[in-house]
Each structure stands twice: as C-alpha cells, then as structure tokens.
Amino acid sequence: REMKRDLSLALGRGELSVVYQPQIDIGSNQLVGFEALLRWECAAHGAVSPMVFIPLAEESGLIDAIGAFVLREACAEATHWPETLSLAVNLSPAQFRNRAVVRTVTDALAETGFAPARLELEITESVLFDESAEALASLEELHRMGIRVALDDFGTGYSSLSYLRRFAFDKIKIDRSFVADLPGAEDSAAIVRAIIGLGRSLKTRVTAEGVESWEQLLMLRAEGCNEAQGYLFSPPLPRAEARAFAKAGL
Numbered sequence: 001r002e003m004k005r006d007l008s009l010a011l012g013r014g015e016l017s018v019v020y021q022p023q024i025d026i027g028s029n030q031l032v033g034f035e036a037l038l039r040w041e042c043a044a045h046g047a048v049s050p051m052v053f054i055p056l057a058e059e060s061g062l063i064d065a066i067g068a069f070v071l072r073e074a075c076a077e078a079t080h081w082p083e084t085l086s087l088a089v090n091l092s093p094a095q096f097r098n099r100a101v102v103r104t105v106t107d108a109l110a111e112t113g114f115a116p117a118r119l120e121l122e123i124t125e126s127v128l129f130d131e132s133a134e135a136l137a138s139l140e141e142l143h144r145m146g147i148r149v150a151l152d153d154f155g156t157g158y159s160s161l162s163y164l165r166r167f168a169f170d171k172i173k174i175d176r177s178f179v180a181d182l183p184g185a186e187d188s189a190a191i192v193r194a195i196i197g198l199g200r201s202l203k204t205r206v207t208a209e210g211v212e213s214w215e216q217l218l219m220l221r222a223e224g225c226n227e228a229q230g231y232l233f234s235p236p237l238p239r240a241e242a243r244a245f246a247k248a249g250l
C-alpha cells in the first residue's frame with residue numbers, strides 16, 4: 001500500500017527515531033540500562049506504531065536497512081551513558097534470514113566504539129522457529145563476541161520451553177500481558193512465578209515488562225524477579241531525556 005512507499009522514504013527524510021526505556025534491577029533499585037524502541041513520525045500518517053510498520057518493513061525488505069539504522073543510532077547514543085549501563089536492541093526474525101545480521105551488528109559496534117559486552121539483543125522465539133540452523137549459527141557467533149541475547153515476549157509463543165534448550169539465553173523477558181494482571185489474577189501470578197523459577201533453575205536472568213504499579217513490583221521482588229521495566233519507572237524517553245536519566249540514576 002501507500003504506507004510502504006512512505007516507509008521506504010522515512011529513513012532518508014529523518015522520520016525514524018529511537019526512544020529509550022529504563023530497565024531497573026529490582027534487588028538494588030538501580031538503573032541497569034535501556035531498551036531502544038523505534039518510532040516513526042510519518043509526514044502523511046502522523047505517529048505510526050512499530051506494531052504496524054515493523055511488519056511492513058519485514059514484507060518489503062526494508063527491515064535490514066531499518067534494523068541497521070536502529071543499531072547504529074542506539075549504539076552511538078549509548079556511548080554517552082555511564083559505562084555500567086547496557087543497551088538492549090530488538091531484532092526482527094526477518095533479520096535472521098541470512099548471516100549478514102552478524103555483520104550488521106559488528107559494523108554498528110565498530111563504527112560507534114560501543115563495547116559488545118554492553119549490548120543485548122532482544123529476539124522472539126520465532127527467530128529459532130524458521131530456518132533455525134542459520135539463525136542459531138548467527139546467535140552463537142554474536143554470543144562468542146560477548147554480546148548478550150534476551151528472549152523477548154516470553155510465554156506468548158507456541159512452544160517456548162524447547163527454545164530454552166536450543167540456545168543459552170542470557171535473559172528471559174516476561175511478556176507484559178502476564179504482568180498486567182498482577183497481583184490479583186491467580187493464573188497470571190502462577191505463570192509469572194513459574195517463569196521466575198525457570199530462570200532461577202537455568203541461571204538465566206528474568207525481566208518483567210510492563211510494570212505499572214508498586215503492587216506489581218512488590219510481588220515480582222518477593223518472587224525473586226531480577227529486573228523490571230514499565231511506566232512505573234518511566235515510559236520510553238527521547239535521547240536527551242534518557243541521557244539525563246542515565247546521569248541521575250534512578
């Protein structure tokens with residue numbers, strides 16, 4: 001459709017930007033890093049959600065250029081933060097269709113001088129779902145460079161547990177749909193408790209997404225969840241505000 005054409009022009013027109021959401025260590029209440037999230041302010045359509053334009057980018061092949069832009073932009077920005085802070089960047093399954101994704105990541109690190117050990121890549125289990133041999137090889141190559149890999153939106157896919165055996169994820173992110181029902185809903189509480197227990201057994205850190213209330217945070221802390229992000233702490237922030245947040249701590 002027409003929006004696809006607008007998206008192909010968006011990069012050149014400077015309509016794409018990156019915002020940063022703080023990630024907090026629940027035990028110490030310290031800021032540990034930020035997740036980079038893409039934004040598109042389209043001249044014709046106004047603000048378009050990544051839930052809408054990322055699938056368009058995947059269909060049209062623009063995802064590689066857009067993905068490279070997010071990595072370069074976010075790594076460059078993160079060099080201005082204190083060295084203790086990490087940067088998480090979302091990668092689309094479509095970016096793992098060929099091994100060039102490794103080059104895209106290493107190029108961004110080389111161009112910006114950002115340390116691989118401070119970078120975390122967020123992927124969904126569907127990365128390992130199709131053409132998993134190639135994707136797995138790319139993930140392992142990135143891992144060997146010291147880059148961390150997080151399993152995003154955990155609990156919403158088809159057979160999440162088998163993916164935990166296929167690759168040694170550094171982090172599991174509990175999907176915000178489970179967190180939204182806390183602390184009241186018994187079934188969501190049981191699922192969240194089980195995921196945190198799984199992380200503990202596998203020695204994999206667990207992050208809760210979409211934390212909006214103190215009640216949710218207290219429950220997550222009591223259950224031993226490692227990290228949290230959500231509106232309780234901060235919405236995603238434009239880079240100048242994220243920089244100020246980084247310098248001030250939490």
Ligand code: G
Nearest residue numbers: 036037038039049050051054070090091092
């Ligand atoms: O920021 P927001 O809640 O609107 O993000 C909606 C969805 O878009 C989330 O699932 C998020 O992971 C995805 N998303 C945001 N930024 C990026 C990005 O840079 N790359 C990819 N592949 N997905 C992104």
Ligand code: G
Nearest residue numbers: 037090153209210211212229230231232236
């Ligand atoms: O799929 P992913 O987890 O990458 O999506 C992150 C998305 O969640 C972003 O679009 C961000 O704007 C949104 N988000 C961040 N914090 C909260 C929150 O506390 N509540 C809700 N409902 N959404 C959030």
Ligand code: NA
Nearest residue numbers: 035090122152
């Ligand atoms: Na994410």
Ligand code: MN
Nearest residue numbers: 152153175209
């Ligand atoms: Mn998520």
